Amino acid sequence: MSQLQNISLPGPTITPVSKPFWDSIKEGILSLQQCDECREWIFYPRNHCPHCFHDSLTWKQASGNGKLKTWSVIHRAGHPAWQEYTPYIVGVVQLAEGPSLLTHLPIKEANLVYNMEVTLDIHSVGPHPLPFFKKKEEEHQ
Numbered sequence: 001m002s003q004l005q006n007i008s009l010p011g012p013t014i015t016p017v018s019k020p021f022w023d024s025i026k027e028g029i030l031s032l033q034q035c036d037e038c039r040e041w042i043f044y045p046r047n048h049c050p051h052c053f054h055d056s057l058t059w060k061q062a063s064g065n066g067k068l069k070t071w072s073v074i075h076r077a078g079h080p081a082w083q084e085y086t087p088y089i090v091g092v093v094q095l096a097e098g099p100s101l102l103t104h105l106p107i108k109e110a111n112l113v114y115n116m117e118v119t120l121d122i123h124s125v126g127p128h129p130l131p132f133f134k135k136k137e138e139e140h141q
Ligand SMILES: [Zn+2]
Pocket: 035, 036, 037, 038, 039, 040, 049, 050, 051, 052, 053, 054
């Protein structure tokens, strides 16, 4: 996955609602919306809270930490530009704040463990910085 900067891919689809998310990724930060009413954290970006339907949501910096809940080894890429990087790992990370997201995991398959701690690891794919997750190193080493 080291040559990802040379990959030619369409970028993420950025809408007015999701733009703050992608702007923060460019700065190396994971941001999530938090509902001002029920305080739940929300991902993917939306106009209304999916928990209480309130429309007052505030972008806040998230921890960038989560746990790996499931994953797949991709052998046949969904976009032709990814094919030369197969096999690679895609999985679902449950963020410490609660929401889950689908992400790339530049981790060897043999090192993947259910519920392992992972942390934000931004990779440039072509010109687009994307939020991948990597194994979280022990903090007491
Ligand atoms: Zn809410």
